[in-house]
Ligand SMILES: CCCCC/C=C\C/C=C\CCCCCCCC(=O)SCCNC(=O)CCNC(=O)[C@H](O)C(C)(C)COP(=O)(O)OP(=O)(O)OC[C@H]1O[C@@H](n2cnc3c(N)ncnc32)[C@H](O)[C@@H]1OP(=O)(O)O
């Protein structure tokens with residue numbers, strides 16, 4: 001066949017494909033920018049409310065922040081089906097661990113955030129404009145993930161504050177966002193913290209977002225996220241020697257629930273689940 005014909009025929013198929021890709025990519029990035037802009041705007045509105053109500057940096061601001069963030073789901077067509085909220089009804093502090101898929105997780109976090117609960121976040125979040133300010137006002141604890149020794153000493157101080165100030169602490173044990181449709185191995189900070197403070201761990205699992213949010217496919221439409229708050233895991237009597245087992249047990253339990261909530265067949269990965 002003539003080379004020109006081949007070129008024309010390829011173009012006939014390629015051009016609509018490229019246009020579709022550009023427009024879906026454009027839609028995806030536009031929606032992400034819109035999400036970030038809404039976060040920046042809502043944070044800028046919430047900050048004076050926090051300052052006027054509570055005066056400065058305090059976990060009590062989380063009530064205001066969560067109420068404001070809960071409105072975001074209506075703009076993005078995201079809904080939550082929550083089970084197990086009664087498992088949050090415990091007296092005193094605890095460590096809450098959950099899977100972390102994307103920046104959209106802030107909606108899922110605030111949907112169920114219990115009272116007097118702060119999160120552990122990477123220190124870079126402090127510099128995210130008004131979002132950084134609102135996290136500061138809400139009492140978020142910042143860590144430098146590149147300096148394990150600094151992170152450890154901050155977490156040791158957090159263990160004390162949990163007891164003295166009756167705080168719950170929310171940690172993403174994967175340590176980073178992960179939209180792969182599986183859980184990453186868990187870092188150990190959350191488990192050390194629970195043991196140091198001698199408090200229970202409450203695992204929370206969110207179903208996979210990939211059916212409506214997928215960066216690889218430029219997909220960001222609306223959808224429903226299933227959320228399950230699991231019964232507390234007691235840590236009393238456990239020692240440093242039990243950290244690896246505890247981490248692995250929590251990872252396995254959460255992974256099974258993650259696959260069930262995401263309507264995916266459970267795949268045993270057959271490896272150690274702890275981050276090395
Ligand atoms: C109004 C509109 C608002 C709009 C915005 C909406 C909301 C904003 C408002 C508030 C919400 C904010 C929510 C923010 C969420 C942000 C989420 C994140 O930033 S996730 C990233 C940060 N978090 C984490 O990284 C936590 C998980 N990581 C860990 O726990 C890590 O363990 C670590 C403590 C950071 C250390 O990292 P490392 O890579 O070194 O981890 P290892 O687990 O491999 O540990 C190495 C080694 O150290 C031992 N270890 C770990 N921790 C401790 C400890 N605390 N004490 C003692 N020893 C410790 C561990 O056992 C390993 O040793 P060994 O191998 O011998 O066992």
Ligand SMILES: CCCCCCCC/C=C\CCCCCCCC(=O)OC[C@@H](O)COP(=O)(O)O
Nearest residue numbers: 036039040102103106127128129131175176177
């Ligand atoms: C004047 C300065 C302007 C700064 C502009 C900042 C732009 C960002 C604005 C809004 C972003 C909204 C983000 C909501 C909070 C998201 C928290 C979050 O999900 O952080 C990711 C972190 O868990 C893990 O990070 P990595 O996956 O390791 O990476």
